[in-house]
Amino acid sequence: MIRAVVTGASSGIGQAAAIALAKTYRHRNQAPVKIVVHYRNNESGAEQTADQIRQQGGQALTLSADLNDAAACDTLLDQSWQWLSVPNTWINFAGVDVLTGEAKSWSFERKLKQLMEVDVLATIKLNREVANRMLAGxxxxxxxxxxxxxxxxxxxxxxxxxxxxFGPVKAAVMAFANSLAQQCAPKVRVNTVAPGWIQTSWGQTTDSYWNDRAQQQSLMNRWGKPADVARAVCWLSDPENTFCTGQTLEVNGGWNRQFDR
Structure with missing residues (x-):
């Protein structure tokens, strides 16, 4: 049975991953999939995710938390463990969107500061506690x-x-994941999915240069879709996939090293 927490599940790839978990594992056994749908502000998006999970026969609970708020993170952990008993998968998609909306006009320094605070520092702090609780399970x-x-x-x-x-921010996350895998094995598996050009909200509105580049830098000659990443996340999270930890799975359609920019 999947008992999952998906952070940042109100839109984009996080939403796709949460729904894919429900679809993928609905027929595995008689117990329903249970998924905590985390969000920060997008309550309507989180409810849409939860509705999709329920349509697949799963159970869903929406929980709001600002990952940069320690007290909110503690509440998220406590409520997740209470509802799920013990989660058997925790998936981290929450992060700052600095490419669309108001944040698009921020300075480089402000964008980087927000990314470091939420995507790196808050994510590391939260997942150290997630790992500790799983290890104590x-x-x-x-x-x-x-x-x-x-x-x-x-x-x-x-x-x-x-x-x-994004280079230093995501490199830090990937390095932390690899180190956590070393710490937690064999009791807890820790892996990373590394997307390439994925057509999220930014990719749907970008100019022709980025559109052409995204397609040409993939050997599959197309943008990746959130569903492509979601399928990889489902595989990494599969409880039966017990021999996979400390790995980074790239989802980029194969990197085209012939691209001429």
Whole structure:
């Protein structure tokens, strides 16, 4: 049975992952999938996610928390553990959107500061506690899992402000995930999914340069979709996938090294 927490599940890839979990595991056994749908402000999006999970025969609970608020994170943990008993998968999609909306006009320094505070520092603090609680859980059954979201270009770098922001931020997350995997094995599995060009809200409104680049830098000659990442997350989170930890799974359609920019 899947008993999951998906942070940042009110839109985009997080929403797709939460719904995919319910679809993927609804027929595995008679027990319903139970998923905590975390959000910060987008309550309507979280409720849409929860409704989709219920339509797949799963159970869903929406919980709001600002990951930059320690007290809110404690409440999220306590309520998640209370409703799920013990989660067997925790998936981290929550993060600051600095590419669309009001944040798009922020300075580089402000964007980077927000990303570091939420996507790195708050995520690390939260998941240290998630790991501690999982490690203190029962010994029976498959090991629970924690999944992080990195970026396929973080280890190598990319030109421009986006590369200078997301490169160090996602590299830090990926390094933490690898270190946590070393700490928690064999009782808790920890992995990272590293998307490439995924057509989220930014990709749907961007100009022709980025559209062409996203398609040409993939060997599959197309943008990735949130569903592509969601399927990878389901595989990493599968309770039967007990021999996979400390890994980074790139979801980028195969990197095209022939791209001429």
């Amino acid at each position: 029962p010994e029976s059954g498959p090991p629970p899992s924690i999944t992080f979201v990195g970026w396929d270009q973080a280890p190598l770098g990319m030109e421009g402000e986006a590369g200078q922001m």
